[in-house]
Structure formats: structure tokens, C-alpha cells
Amino acid sequence: MSTITPEELAATTLLRFATAGSVDDGKSTLVGRLLHDSKSVLADQLEAVERASASRGQDAPDLALLTDGLRAEREQGITIDVAYRYFATPRRRFILADTPGHVQYTRNMVTGASTAELTVILVDARNGVVEQTRRHAAIAALLRVPHVVLAVNKMDLVGYEEKVFAAIAEEFTAYATELGVPEITAIPISALVGDNVVEPSAHMDWYGGPTVLEHLETVPVSHDLAHCHARLPVQYVIRPRTAEHPDYRGYAGQIAAGTFRVGDEVTVLPSGRTSRISGIDLLGTPVDAAWTTQSVTVLLEDDIDVSRGDLIVPSKDAPATTQDLEATVCHVADQPLTVGHRVLLKHGTRTVKAIVKDIPSRLTLDDLSLHPHPGQLVANDIGRVKIRTAEPLPVDSYADSRRTGSFILIAPSDGPTLTAGMVGESFAAPEPVNDDDQDGWDF
Amino acid sequence: MTTTVTEVTEGGEGTGSPYALSHLDALESEAVHIFREVAGEFENPVILFSGGKDSIVMLHLALKAFTPAPVPFALLHVDTGHNFPEVLDFRDRTVEKHGLRLHVASVQDYIDRGVLKERPDGTRNPLQTLPLTEKIQAERFDAVFGGGRRDEEKARAKERVFSLRDEFSQWDPRRQRPELWNLYNGRHAPGEHVRVFPLSNWTELDVWQYIAREGIELPSIYFAHEREVFQRNGMWLTAGEWGGPKDGETVEKRLVRYRTVGDMSCTGAVDSDAVTLQQVITEIAASRLTERGATRADDKLSEAAMEDRKREGYF
Numbered sequence: 001m002s003t004i005t006p007e008e009l010a011a012t013t014l015l016r017f018a019t020a021g022s023v024d025d026g027k028s029t030l031v032g033r034l035l036h037d038s039k040s041v042l043a044d045q046l047e048a049v050e051r052a053s054a055s056r057g058q059d060a061p062d063l064a065l066l067t068d069g070l071r072a073e074r075e076q077g078i079t080i081d082v083a084y085r086y087f088a089t090p091r092r093r094f095i096l097a098d099t100p101g102h103v104q105y106t107r108n109m110v111t112g113a114s115t116a117e118l119t120v121i122l123v124d125a126r127n128g129v130v131e132q133t134r135r136h137a138a139i140a141a142l143l144r145v146p147h148v149v150l151a152v153n154k155m156d157l158v159g160y161e162e163k164v165f166a167a168i169a170e171e172f173t174a175y176a177t178e179l180g181v182p183e184i185t186a187i188p189i190s191a192l193v194g195d196n197v198v199e200p201s202a203h204m205d206w207y208g209g210p211t212v213l214e215h216l217e218t219v220p221v222s223h224d225l226a227h228c229h230a231r232l233p234v235q236y237v238i239r240p241r242t243a244e245h246p247d248y249r250g251y252a253g254q255i256a257a258g259t260f261r262v263g264d265e266v267t268v269l270p271s272g273r274t275s276r277i278s279g280i281d282l283l284g285t286p287v288d289a290a291w292t293t294q295s296v297t298v299l300l301e302d303d304i305d306v307s308r309g310d311l312i313v314p315s316k317d318a319p320a321t322t323q324d325l326e327a328t329v330c331h332v333a334d335q336p337l338t339v340g341h342r343v344l345l346k347h348g349t350r351t352v353k354a355i356v357k358d359i360p361s362r363l364t365l366d367d368l369s370l371h372p373h374p375g376q377l378v379a380n381d382i383g384r385v386k387i388r389t390a391e392p393l394p395v396d397s398y399a400d401s402r403r404t405g406s407f408i409l410i411a412p413s414d415g416p417t418l419t420a421g422m423v424g425e426s427f428a429a430p431e432p433v434n435d436d437d438q439d440g441w442d443f
Numbered sequence: 444m445t446t447t448v449t450e451v452t453e454g455g456e457g458t459g460s461p462y463a464l465s466h467l468d469a470l471e472s473e474a475v476h477i478f479r480e481v482a483g484e485f486e487n488p489v490i491l492f493s494g495g496k497d498s499i500v501m502l503h504l505a506l507k508a509f510t511p512a513p514v515p516f517a518l519l520h521v522d523t524g525h526n527f528p529e530v531l532d533f534r535d536r537t538v539e540k541h542g543l544r545l546h547v548a549s550v551q552d553y554i555d556r557g558v559l560k561e562r563p564d565g566t567r568n569p570l571q572t573l574p575l576t577e578k579i580q581a582e583r584f585d586a587v588f589g590g591g592r593r594d595e596e597k598a599r600a601k602e603r604v605f606s607l608r609d610e611f612s613q614w615d616p617r618r619q620r621p622e623l624w625n626l627y628n629g630r631h632a633p634g635e636h637v638r639v640f641p642l643s644n645w646t647e648l649d650v651w652q653y654i655a656r657e658g659i660e661l662p663s664i665y666f667a668h669e670r671e672v673f674q675r676n677g678m679w680l681t682a683g684e685w686g687g688p689k690d691g692e693t694v695e696k697r698l699v700r701y702r703t704v705g706d707m708s709c710t711g712a713v714d715s716d717a718v719t720l721q722q723v724i725t726e727i728a729a730s731r732l733t734e735r736g737a738t739r740a741d742d743k744l745s746e747a748a749m750e751d752r753k754r755e756g757y758f
Contacts, residue, residue, distance in 0.1 A: 012465065012466050013463050013464070013465060013466055013469075014464070014465075014466035014469045014470070045733060081601045081616065081619065082601070082621075083597075083600045083601055084593045084600055084601075084643075084644070085600070086593070086594045086644070086646045088646070088648070092466075093466040093646075093649070095644055107621055108621075110621075110623070111621040111622065111623055114623040114624045115623075115624060115625070220463075221463055235476070235479040235480060235482075235483050236479045236482050236483045236509075238509055238510075238511075238512045239512065240511050240512035240513070241512075242511070242512075244511070245511045245512075248511060248512075252479050252508070252509075253476075253479070254472060254473075254475070254476040254479075254625070259462075281510075283471070283475065283507040283508070283510065284507055284510040284511070291462050292462075293464065293469065293472055293473075294464065294468070294472050295471075295472040295475040295476050295479070295508070308483045332621045332623075344630075346626050346628065349480070349483065402624065403624060403625070406623070406624045406626065407626070408623055408626045408628060410628055410630055411630075414630075414632060415607075415628065415630025415631055415632065416620055416628075416630075417620040417621055417622075417623075417628045420621070420623045
């Protein structure tokens with residue numbers, strides 16, 4: 001890291017990614033190696049891991065201990081919660097959501113994948129694609145993670161055979177493509193030895209692709225931008241009412257999708273009032289245009305009623321508003337979700353009362369089989385739900401916009417987060433489908 | 444009028460896309476979003492302000508988030524009574540400059556009243572929890588911004604951006620709410636509050652790069668200066684009224700700077716000749732020790748020292 005100049009570091013982009021796989025697949029070893037070989041583990045952290053490993057009678061430092069933060073995790077030798085890790089190379093800064101393979105598995109992976117632009121799914125080269133691999137692929141597909149990396153680990157234990165890798169890569173790619181995963185990159189690695197993690201392997205001449213780190217450094221991060229609708233959820237109305245700014249009235253928010261420009265004709269939802277953007281302030285600096293995920297303050301030509309919870313959209317590209325949502329959800333709370341449940345629904349910056357009208361099906365991730373009318377969803381269940389909201393909401397399909405197509409359900413009494421929801425169809429179509437043919441979401 | 448979609452398609456994908464934010468812009472935008480969510484959803488938020496670099500960056504972000512309006516939050520400083528005078532001076536100038544309201548919870552006051560007892564090792568960091576908790580209750584703060592970062596410490600790595608605390612300010616890692624997308628859940632019962640960490644995803648290096656980019660002023664002790672120090676537990680502690688040096692510890696003058704700013708009794712200085720921001724950034728990029736490992740005696744107490752303090756209501 002000492003060779004990186006401050007200027008180079010300051011110019012890098014940010015990639016959020018998640019890892020999925022169990023300890024047996026070598027996930028902790030892979031994470032440990034990424035951190036270690038990119039020199040992100042510092043001497044005092046390594047010493048602490050060495051001390052802890054030795055006190056448990058382990059010969060070598062257990063890199064998994066780097067990611068186990070809580071006392072209960074260390075005592076029980078398991079990982080309970082998503083741990084966030086940070087490392088940097090000269091090309092990019094990384095935020096890694098390291099999701100555990102044991103307890104609360106689905107909930108944690110859904111949480112980690114919700115903000116990830118890439119997911120690394122690990123398989124053991126000796127076992128190939130197993131039930132768990134299919135579950136990981138299904139969650140990445142449900143959460144619409146744009147890039148999936150299949151890391152075929154422990155290649156050293158199968159003699160670095162190209163045949164073994166090719167068969168696994170082919171089987172996985174076929175399965176994930178069927179689920180609508182848009183981009184899959186398979187990489188043969190040995191996390192233990194270090195083959196193709198940071199450094200290219202000397203044992204696999206037949207592989208000409210990138211190492212895991214090279215791929216992480218070069219994968220495009222602005223995936224959403226090309227074909228998305230502009231959306232600005234209003235968080236807060238800025239009204240200084242000072243001598244200097246007596247009439248300033250700005251609508252502050254983080255652009256959830258797309259680009260806004262000064263002069264754009266916009267509609268405020270759910271009211272439907274229209275105006276034109278007269279100015280955009282980017283944290284104090286006026287700009288002509290701003291795009292996701294910038295936090296901005298938008299000024300409108302007309303003095304219309306806009307408040308927190310509203311959604312500003314281009315007038316020519318406004319979503320329909322609806323009080324009836326159908327969505328795929330992952331239930332994350334210990335108390336079950338039942339038909340008739342009264343909840344709060346947070347969508348963008350708006351929180352409204354809602355009621356669970358129906359739970360048409362529960363999905364088994366292992367084989368994607370549907371169980372009709374389960375009556376309830378318990379923690380870590382994935383299912384379809386129909387929800388009626390007390391007020392109309394301007395929702396997009398999650399396939400079109402991860403930010404404005406998602407919501408959470410909250411218990412009105414004591415406030416825990418119950419359920420994570422994604423509006424629209426569960427999985428993308430495997431082939432590009434003409435819009436007219438889609439029997440998707442008519443609101 | 445140009446259509447948005449066409450424009451964006453022309454921009455294209457890839458790391459070189461003009462629409463890709465730099466990592467500092469992405470982190471800044473995320474932090475501003477967090478400040479605005481709290482302003483929109485809570486009645487009485489407060490920013491914990493120690494005069495350290497992380498709290499200074501927090502305040503800078505809050506100023507940008509609400510410009511040209513003033514920051515809609517007060518500041519709260521937990522004063523250990525062992526503060527660096529340069530930092531207290533900086534705190535007061537900052538409050539004055541931005542016309543902010545400052546609340547102070549004083550550890551010394553609790554010791555004087557006999558509610559808290561000085562520890563044998565003279566460290567006052569663990570003593571901050573009670574004054575902090577009681578001030579939050581007394582002022583009915585419902586959201587409390589802290590400068591904690593997940594890269595600092597492994598218990599912090601599992602912390603949420605919105606972290607619910609019960610009426611005793613306690614943190615229960617098993618009761619944490621999953622945080623999905625950027626949909627933060629700030630619901631809480633009366634008497635409970637939410638600790639909010641806008642810098643969760645920042646690293647020490649990000650903080651320094653951002654300070655350099657934005658030209659943010661810092662207390663002078665973050666830069667190399669000559670100071671009378673003595674060695675204890677492998678760290679250079681500053682000599683002073685708070686209780687050092689003791690017998691057998693010898694004072695010497697060294698060129699040092701601080702990587703973190705906390706209570707004088709447990710914050711160590713590091714040998715350094717970095718007098719400019721760029722020199723500090725170069726030094727940190729090359730450092731082989733974490734900032735807490737290098738400078739905080741309180742985290743060396745045990746493997747779970749931070750987790751235990753957090754559970755009790757620490758920052």
C-alpha cells in the first residue's frame with residue numbers, strides 16, 4: 001500500500017460486494033486472503049488473531065477470526081451477523097458484506113445482497129454445484145445483484161483439472177441464467193494456496209481470465225444507469241428563512257435512480273402536481289445535472305406543496321401510484337408474518353399503514369418449488385405477499401429500480417423490521433422479453 | 444429537452460463512466476442521506492462532538508446536508524475533564540463559528556459529586572457512559588449521532604447505521620435490526636433512542652482524504668509537534684495533571700502527533716514528522732497498525748473490551 005499515492009487513492013471508485021458460502025467452502029479463507037494479500041490486515045489485528053488462535057490450541061492463525069466480532073461468535077466458533085469489511089487497492093475501494101453460512105442464513109444474505117453490486121458465490125471443486133449453491137444463486141437473482149462471480153475453490157484438491165472447473169462453471173451458469181442473473185463470471189481458485197485470488201495461478205495455464213481481485217477492480221459499478229427512470233424521494237424540505245435566503249425552498253434527497261437536469265418537467269407523487277426544475281444544489285454547489293446516487297437539493301419553479309415522503313419524477317416517465325402491492329418478500333423477524341397482519345410499510349422516504357391481504361405462496365430456495373397458501377411466513381422464509389396500503393404509493397418494479405421497487409415492513413407496536421419486500425416478479429426472464437409480452441405489473 | 448435515458452446511455456458503463464461517483468463522493472452522499480433521514484424522522488437529534496477528526500467530519504457533512512439552512516441539531520460533548528486544551532479550544536471556536544448549541548456532560552462533575560469513582564489506572568474513558576446516558580435521558584434526545592466507523596474495531600464491524608438503544612442506552616447485538624437497501628428503520632419506544640453512525644462505511648484513510656479534499660480545519664495536535672511524553676504500556680502518553688508520569692516513568696520531549704483524540708489518560712501519541720495533511724495521509728497509507736491498536740489503551744484491556752463498553756451504552 002505504501003506505493004499508492006494520495007492522489008491515486010482519492011480518485012478510486014467504490015464497489016460494494018457480498019460473499020456467500022459456508023466455512024467448509026473456504027469462504028473465510030478467501031475473505032482472509034483478499035484482506036491479507038491486499039495488505040488490509042494490519043500487524044496488530046494479525047497479532048490478535050494469532051494470540052486467539054494459539055489460545056485455542058490452533059497451530060496456524062485462523063483468518064476467520066478476523067471477521068468474528070462478537071463474544072458469542074468467538075465462543076461458539078460461528079458467525080452470527082453480517083460483518084462489513086473494508087479494503088482498498090490502487091484502483092478501487094471495496095465494501096465487503098461478509099454473510100455467515102450458519103445461523104439466520106437467508107436473512108443475512110438478503111441483507112448483504114440488498115446493497116451489493118456483485119456477489120461472490122463459493123463452491124468446493126470436489127462437490128460442485130450443491131443445494132446450497134442453488135440457494136445462493138436464487139438469492140442473488142431475487143435481489144437482482146447485477147454481477148455474480150462463481151469462485152470454484154480448492155482447485156488444488158482436484159489436480160487443477162480444467163475439466164472439473166468447466167463442468168461446474170457450465171452447470172452453474174445454466175442454472176443462474178435461467179433465474180435471470182445477467183452476468184456470471186466463473187473463476188477457478190485455491191484460496192488456501194492463493195491461486196487466482198490476488199495473484200494469477202501458476203498451476204492453471206488453461207485459464208486465461210482475471211483473478212478474483214482483478215475482476216472486482218474492473219467490473220462496472222454504474223450498471224443501473226443505462227436504462228433507468230429518474231427518481232428522487234424527498235427526505236427533507238430545506239427552508240432557511242434567513243435574511244440571506246428568505247425564500248429558499250429546496251427539496252433534499254438522494255437520487256434513487258437516473259438523472260435530473262435543470263429545466264426538466266417534473267411531477268410530484270402521489271399528489272400529481274407538476275412543475276419544472278429551476279435549480280439543483282449539490283451540497284452547496286449549483287449544478288446543471290445530477291444523477292444517482294448523489295445527494296442533492298432540488299428547487300422548483302412553482303410554489304407547490306411538496307413534503308417528506310413525496311417522490312419527484314420526470315413528468316414523461318412517472319410510475320403509476322397504487323394501494324395494492326404484490327411482491328416477493330424475505331421475512332427477517334422472529335415473529336411470523338400472517339394474513340391480516342397490520343404493519344407499517346416504508347418505501348423510499350414514505351412510511352404508511354398497510355395490511356397483509358394474502359400470502360399466495362412460499363418459495364423453497366433449494367429447488368424453487370412453490371407452496372401455495374402457507375398461511376404465514378417465519379424468519380428466513382421467502383414468499384409472495386399481497387399488501388394493501390392506506391395511501392397510494394408510487395412504486396416501480398424491483399426489476400426496474402432496486403431503490404424505488406423495494407420496501408420494508410415494520411411492526412407498528414415496538415418497531416422491529418419484519419420483512420424485506422421487492423415489488424413485481426420474483427425472477428427476471430432468462431431471455432430478453434419484449435415489454436408488450438410481459439404479463440407483469442399493471443397497477 | 445434532451446431525454447434523460449438517451450443521455451445516460453451515451454455515458455456508457457464501465458469504471459471510466461462519467462456517472463460513476465468517486466469513493467469519497469459516494470461516502471459523502473451516503474452520510475448526507477443518513478443525516479437527512481434523521482432530520483426527517485426524529486424530534487430531537489444531537490451530534491456527539493468530541494473535537495476529534497471523526498466528529499469534525501460529521502459536523503462538516505451535516506453543514507453541507509442542510510445548506511443554506513443551519514444544522515438542525517445541537518452538539519453534545521462528553522467532557523472527561525482530561526481533554527487536550529487544544530481540542531477544547533477548537534470545540535468552542537467551532538460552536539461559535541457556526542452558531543450551534545452545545546450540551547456538555549461532565550465526568551469531573553460526576554466524580555466531584557461522588558457518583559463516579561476515579562479508576563486506579565486514571566483512565567476516564569469507561570466513566571463517560573453514565574454522564575452520556577443520563578444527559579440523553581434528561582434532554583430527551585431521540586437520535587444521537589456518533590462518529591464510530593466499522594473499520595475501527597471488530598465489534599463495531601457488526602454495528603448498524605441506525606442502532607437501537609434501550610432506556611438504559613444498552614446495545615444488544617442480537618436485537619439488531621437487519622438494514623436493507625438504504626431503508627433505515629428509526630422506530631423506537633418512548634425512552635429508547637437510536638444511535639446513528641453516518642461514517643459507518645468510512646475508513647481512517649477515507650476520513651483523512653476527505654479532510655484534505657474539503658480543506659477541513661483540525662485541532663493542531665493531529666499534526667507533528669514537540670511534546671513532553673512518557674511511555675506506558677508501549678504508548679506515548681502526554682505528561683500532565685491527569686496523573687502521569689508515575690514513579691519509574693521518565694518524561695522526554697519527542698516529535699509526535701495524535702491519530703485519535705480522546706481522553707488524555709488513555710490516548711497515545713505516535714512518533715511522526717507529518718506536519719501537512721498529505722504527509723499524514725502518506726503516513727497512514729503506509730502504517731502497519733490500526734489507529735486504535737496504535738493509540739488506545741482502553742481497547743487493549745481484553746478481546747471484547749469495545750463490545751462490553753458498547754453494550755453498556757458507550758459511543
